[in-house]
Amino acid sequence: MDKWIGKVAVVTGASAGIGAEIVKDFAKNGITVVALARRASKIEDNVKDFPAEYGKVHARSCDITNLQSIKDTFDWIEQQLGSVNILVNNAGMGRKATILTENSEVDKQFADIINTNFTGLVHVTRHAYLLMKKSDDYSMIININSVAGHNVPFFKEGQLSNVYHGTKHAVTATTEILRQELIALKNDKIRVSSLSPGIVQTDFFTTGKYLPENLRMKDLAPALDPSDISNVILYLLQLPYHVNITEVTVRPVLEAFSLIMDKWQGKTAVVTGASVGIGAEIVKDLARNGINVVGLARRPEIIEEYAKEINGSGYGKIYAYKCDVSSLDSIKETFKWIEDKFGVINILVNNAGIGKKTTILNDNHEVDNHFTDIINTNFTGLVHVTRHAYLLMKKSEDFCKIINICSITGHNVMSFMNNFEGQEANVYHGTKHAVKATTEILRQELIALKNDKIRVSSISPGIVETDFFRAGNFISEDGQIKDVSPALNSSDISNVILVFATNSISCQYYGSDH
Structure with missing residues (x-):
């Protein structure tokens, strides 16, 4: 990871779960991190006890469903830090509901899911790319996707994931489109990868109303920890510059084991x-x-x-x-x-x-x-x-x-x-x-x-x-x-x-x- 020391990383959805773990691991490896979330105060609480030798973490409030908020954020990054070397599009959300419901409240919920998981990812990526171009160094874009981005399971009890699968399939396709665009631009300094986890123990299932507040996903099914996903990101960053793993799917099995x-x-x-x-x-x-x-x-x-x-x-x-x-x-x-x-x-x-x-x-x-x-x-x-x-x-x-x-x-x-x-x-x-x-x-x-x-x-x-x-x-x-x-x-x-x-x-x- 030495080649990334002192470089600038942007992480969306950075206040909790996978995003918070990524911020910690990046900072631990000497990377300067711009951590984006709607709750910047939560990020500040997370990082306040980081040792002095860690890379600096800049907590920024950014609503990636709002294009102006994204523009303002990247204007600040350009003025303060000059360029971006790593982008992790981690922000994502879901909501337990059906598309064919008579409840009109879901209209806003579906728009929020699409704007967070897909539209916001596209806008953030484009603005990060413009700053990556300014760097003479190698850069990396990592999209946190999902196994839901590769197939749509059939549930006998009914399908309650609505537009979530659609947004993740869109991320899968967009990752490949970005790779092909970089080829067309003859840009061999920027790599793009999609990382598709299975079930991860985060607050996704409770905030999306899939589970009650007092129940954890790992109590019902095997689940990965956020640190597992962050470890995979560190692995992707350590690969030689000419190697681009464009898709990694990570699923839990039942037992923890050694990492050596x-x-x-x-x-x-x-x-x-x-x-x-x-x-x-x-x-x-x-x-x-x-x-x-x-x-x-x-x-x-x-x-x-x-x-x-x-x-x-x-x-x-x-x-x-x-x-x-x-x-x-x-x-x-x-x-x-x-x-x-x-x-x-x-x-x-x-x-x-x-x-x-x-x-x-x-x-x-x-x-x-x-x-x-x-x-x-x-x-x-x-x-x-x-x-x-x-x-x-x-x-x-x-x-x-x-x-x-x-x-x-x-x-x-x-x-x-x-x-x-x-x-x-x-x-x-x-x-x-x-x-x-x-x-x-x-x-x-x-x-x-x-x-x-x-x-x-x-x-x-x-x-x-x-x-x-x-x-x-x-x-x-x-x-x-x-x-x-x-x-x-x-x-x-x-x-x-x-x-x-x-x-x-x-x-x-x-x-x-x-």
């Missing part, structure tokens, strides 16, 4: 597609953190070669094992060996994946085998590997983690590179959409099984500099994808895996790097 990698030392991890690229980086990073790693690949000799620099160095040990994840028999034989050798598994990273540049509507019958290989490697193999790993995880009395390396193509259909003439990704997108859905199915199955010790996450990278594009004939054998398009490094994805492993067991992440 020490908890995994001596445990056993399995990584598929471990010979090169992302898989190789993950194997090495896990081993460096004291984890015994079984690296699976069709070419285990490559794993054995890079394992020489790790094994015998006081780290965890790397075991190379030949496994073709497109073959069920190979998977069964592999996990029988793992069971005999280790007994249990604690971490599974489903990383194996392939693609091939061609079209589905192709006259060349050779593509039939290509498509079968892609589907069996990317999807069918992942399912079989996960099931057999789960059977060994069940034997463990400890917490376990399943991480599926998905892709942004699992969320929408796009060309890998803008210069494609037509769509040549064929079944690859379908396999990644299948991985995204299967990750959620696994999560729901674990809930049905009342298994709170196994977590499952999906990470969806954008373009990563690996041999995927060369092996799939998307680019020439001597080409590099970063010569064609901005690209992440394999180590960036491995770093995200480590963060998923280190964070509290009460948090469930669904990351999207692009």
Whole structure:
């Protein structure tokens, strides 16, 4: 966090809950904070006992449903502080009511929700951006969204969230629009992310009349603490400047756990597609953190070669094992060996994946085998590997983690590179959409099984500099994808895996790097 010391952050909805926690953590890390809320006095009470070495907190009264209040606030920031480096759009509200009610009082309530959660966010973001442009330094916009911004659950008792889901879906779309606008402006110094929590223990549910004053949400359902959300924001800020995680979903499970990698030392991890690229980086990073790693690949000799620099160095040990994840028999034989050798598994990273540049509507019958290989490697193999790993995880009395390396193509259909003439990704997108859905199915199955010790996450990278594009004939054998398009490094994805492993067991992440 040293790179942010002395920088200026603006936090909306800063008087209580998540916002108050963010203000405290920012100040603790030496950041100058402009904390905005309708109740500035509440902010002043919160920060009055902060140690002198903390960054300064400026408590400002600002009603983000009022455009003039926003303008006045940012005029003051410009005059007093000059620029803005971090914006956290945290202000949000809800109200228990239906849209199709005959009670006319809800008209104002709905307008307040929309103006706070969406319109105000847009205005605040635009005015913050104008000051970010004045800085020659890197900047970050983080929108506190919600799982309600990604789906609308059906309640048999009736839907009482009215326009709230609509505003959060709007935040999801607007975050992506902002990212695309920054690309069009060729602005690589400002990153934008959406952070979507599940249930968090704040006063949201009581002020919105979802619960009576004397009842806490965590008494009814698993709930995150505001500090969990603030910790994720600190993580986003610590990432290298060229890494932009545009969506993180954080959900509670049932148990609190350690925040350090020490908890995994001596445990056993399995990584598929471990010979090169992302898989190789993950194997090495896990081993460096004291984890015994079984690296699976069709070419285990490559794993054995890079394992020489790790094994015998006081780290965890790397075991190379030949496994073709497109073959069920190979998977069964592999996990029988793992069971005999280790007994249990604690971490599974489903990383194996392939693609091939061609079209589905192709006259060349050779593509039939290509498509079968892609589907069996990317999807069918992942399912079989996960099931057999789960059977060994069940034997463990400890917490376990399943991480599926998905892709942004699992969320929408796009060309890998803008210069494609037509769509040549064929079944690859379908396999990644299948991985995204299967990750959620696994999560729901674990809930049905009342298994709170196994977590499952999906990470969806954008373009990563690996041999995927060369092996799939998307680019020439001597080409590099970063010569064609901005690209992440394999180590960036491995770093995200480590963060998923280190964070509290009460948090469930669904990351999207692009």
